[in-house]
Amino acid sequence: MSNKFKIIALVASALLMSSVAHARESTSEWLISFERMKGVKPVTDKKYAKECGECHFAYQPGLLPAKSWEKLLDAKALKNHFGENAELDEATLQDIQAYAAENAAETSWYKRSRKIAAATANGPAPLRITELRYISRVHHEIPEKMIKGNKDVKSLSQCNACHTQAAKGVFDSDTVSIPNYPDFD
Ligand code: HEC
Ligand code: HEC
Incomplete structure (x- = not known):
């Protein structure tokens, strides 16, 4: 390898590592499943799948930014969740809050999550996925x-x-x- 290429390779890997440090999904997960990562990360948490999939599809946390999940998953807000009572006991709520925050759009490598994160980085926290300009437009x-x-x-x-x-x-x-x-x- 010529010196020039060594430098390029070094810079490229440094860039890759630093951006990887910002996302919670591991590098190998990213590299191996690159092709599948066009969508959003599937739900992996059993509690979330059960509690949040009772009345509707269990929306992947990667469909909204963390600030939206924070508002939606507030204990008080859940008592009147789009007109329904979706209250949870405190321990379950804490687990679900943590899971949503850790997998929110801005933590993900998945293409649609990255798009949603970029579109919602500034401005208020949307409470609906269907309200996102990108989603309503399609x-x-x-x-x-x-x-x-x-x-x-x-x-x-x-x-x-x-x-x-x-x-x-x-x-x-x-x-x-x-x-x-x-x-x-
Ligand atoms: C008791 C029923 C019920 C439970 C349990 C419930 N939801 Fe909902 N949720 C609703 C209803 C009703 C709507 C409004 C649906 C509509 O407008 O068609 C809604 C809408 C939503 C939306 C907005 C969807 C959109 O239009 O983009 C999100 C996000 C959401 N719920 C997340 C959650 C999460 C996370 C949980 C688990 C903590 C949860 N829900 C549990 C009833 C429920
Ligand atoms: C009534 C059926 C219907 C429902 C319900 C629906 N969609 Fe869609 N969605 C479509 C159709 C049809 C298209 C394709 C539009 C096109 O190709 O012009 C689409 C396109 C999309 C796309 C773009 C796909 C691409 O190839 O770029 C995304 C992302 C999407 N939907 C997400 C969602 C999410 C998230 C929800 C729930 C919050 C949802 N959709 C609910 C029918 C639906």
Whole structure:
């Protein structure tokens, strides 16, 4: 290796290591699953999956920044969570808060999380994923009759009604199938 290349390799690895230090997912996890990391990291916490998947799809923490999870997972806020009582006992709440914070959009290497983190870095904390400009924009052209007027969807918040691989963190348009409207694309 020429000296010039050695220097380039050194700088490149230093850059890689320093950016890796900022993300909580390990380097090997990142390198090995690069191809799969186009979406968001799937939910790995059993408590989160159970408690937050009771009334709707268990949204991956990587779909919102930490400041949003902080607001959503406040003990008081959960007593009136979009009109429902989603209260948790204190120990469970603490575990879920920690899990969400550790896996929030800005801690992740996954492509969609990075996009969401960048878009929400400044400004107020969104309380809905469906409110994010990026998310509302990609759904803009779906007629209301296919969402609210669709008995098998009802709300854009029901990601997994249409995204067949949502639980895997995959939201690509080629994995979408709107119930009762198989020909929409
Ligand atoms: C008792 C039922 C219930 C439980 C339990 C519950 N939620 Fe919800 N959640 C709702 C309802 C209802 C909505 C509003 C859905 C809609 O507008 O269609 C909602 C919406 C949300 C949204 C916004 C979705 C969007 O539109 O982008 C997030 C984020 C969310 N919940 C996170 C959580 C988390 C995290 C937990 C676990 C601590 C949780 N929820 C537990 C009922 C619940
Ligand atoms: C009514 C069905 C439906 C629901 C519910 C829905 N989506 Fe989608 N989503 C679609 C369709 C259809 C597309 C493809 C749009 C296109 O290709 O123009 C899409 C596209 C996307 C994309 C962009 C995909 C790409 O290839 O770039 C993302 C990200 C996404 N949805 C996330 C979500 C999330 C997160 C939720 C829940 C909060 C959700 N969607 C709920 C139907 C839905």
